[in-house]
Amino acid sequence: MKKPFVTLEQLQEIVKQYPTPFHLYDEKGIRENARALKAAFAWNPGYKEFFAVKATPNPQILKILKEEGCGVDCSSLCELMMSDRCGFQGGEIMFSSNDTPAEEFALAAQLGATINLDDITHIDFLKDTIGYIPKKISCRFNPGGTFQLGESKEGFQVMDNPGEAKYGMTREQIAQAFKRLKEMGAEEFGIHAFLASNTLSNDYYPALAKILFQLAVDLKNETGAHITFINLSGGVGIPYRPEQPANDIAVIGEGVRRAYEEVLVPAGMDDVSICTELGRFMLAPYGHLVTKVLHQKHIYKEYIGVDACASNLMRPAIYGAYHHITVMGKEDAPCDHKYDVTGSLCENSDKFAIDRMLPEINIGDLLVIHDTGAHGHAMGYQYNGRLRSAEVLLCEDGSTRLIRRAETPEDYFATAIWD
Structure with missing residues (x-):
């Protein structure tokens, strides 16, 4: 059974200061998880996690991750600006976008970010935009077809369809891209790929790594490019449902190490740095929507009507995502009542749970909706004039700190033209 990282007594004190709904983050859990990830890849001297800013774009969260040695992965102008304001510099920033406007490439280059090109046509677009090709650059690979791992020891199959994804270059294109970029002055190359989302298998990252490591060896031989880093991107998932197994990041790191020693080391490529670009794994379990x-x-x-709605957490409404719910103070009570837990939007999809078995719920009860630390507040919106909620940090010492205030009607009207 999933347990909240906060007690009813703590929440009762917190809601006196911050009206519900709000997103609450666990600083202790975030730091411990970042350290476990770093330890899992400590065998690779150049390893770095580039946190996917889109998952939780809050400056105070980014600063915590910076203190733990993480970089940032950005995919838009505002994410680049936020990262810059948080003190990330140069090689601490990875810029991985698609269908990219010129101004975003320009700012990424100005900040010294490592640019990850999504398409072969972006080579000339980048050159025309900033006037040169950076000495260090990366390309995104899409192998096409279907990526599949058989039944893992955890009992879950991993399958996704890269061939249906809009991201990345074909095998032929990435070889052409490396050759052209090398001719245009690039000296250090990286490879990036993302094949499956929210995987619950310790085998996914090692399998992806092996594909990219072999690609790196082949591209080095074909193009002469000096490949200095490989970005395994995201995809390491979290167990949203209580019966699902959690990934073991230490086992995952060891699996990637074995693939590294099997493929890259014999090819004389033992100077390659490993990068990851995790959002959900880094933050999701350490956020609650209260x-x-x-x-x-x-x-x-x-029906149970709550003061949060899909404006605060849209994942259940848009694709039926499961988020566990704890009725605070009734953690040990029998789940013998069937409810739909709903918000206030004028859309029938505005439901956090459908036919969910929960303890008996009373008006005034506090609910914790789990695993909202990534792709939670970040995906909020203002439909129906419902405003986005505050974000609160539960600090390591048990105190709380407001890290984003709730929106006000004045915020909602601020961009409107009245005359």
């Missing part, structure tokens, strides 16, 4: 029960409705189904 909401209060406002109403009960008894019609054809039993």
Whole structure:
């Protein structure tokens, strides 16, 4: 059973200061997880995690990760600006975007970020935009087809369809890209790929690594490019459901090490640095959406109405994602009531849970919606004039700190033209 990282007594004190709904983050958990990831890849001297800013774009969270030795992966102008303002510099920033406007390439180059090109046509676009090709550059690879891992020891199959994804270059294109970039002055090359999302298998990263390591060896032989880093991107998942197994990052790191020694070391490429670009794995379990029960409705189904809505967490509404719910103070009570837990938007998809078995819920109860630390607040919006909530940090010493205030009606109206 999933357990909140906060107690009812703590929450009762917190909500006196910060009205619900709000996203609450666990500083202790974030730091411990970042250290475990770093330890798992400590065998690689150049290893660095480039946190996917899109997952949790909060300056105070980014600063915590910076203190733990992480870099940032950005995919837009504002993410680059935020990272710069948080003190990330040069090689601490990876810029991986697609369908990229010229101004974003220009800022990435100005900040000294490592640019990861999504398409072969972006070579000339980048050159025309900034006037040169950086000495260090990366290209994104898409192997096409279907990526599949058989039944893992955890009992879950990993499958995705890179051939349906809009990202990356074909095998032929990435070889052409390396040759052209080398001719245009590039001296250090990187390879990036993303093949599957939210995998619950310790085998995924090692399998991806082996594909990219072999590609690196082949590209070195074909193009003469000096490949200095390989970015395994994201895809290492978290168990949203209580019955799912968690990934073991130490086992994953060891699996990547074995692939490294099997493929890269014999090819004389033992100077290659490993990069990761994790968002969900880094932050999701360390965020809760805290909401209060406002109403009960008894019609054809039993509905629990809360003060949060899909504006605060849209994943369940847009693709039926599961997020576990704890009724605070009733953690040990039997789950013998079936509810739909709903928000206030004028959309029938605005439901955090459908036919969920939970303890009996009363008006005024506090609910914790789990695993919202990534792709939670970040995906918020203002439909129906519902405003985005505050973000609060539960500090290591047990105190709390507001790290983003809730939006106000004045924020909502600020961009409107009234005359």
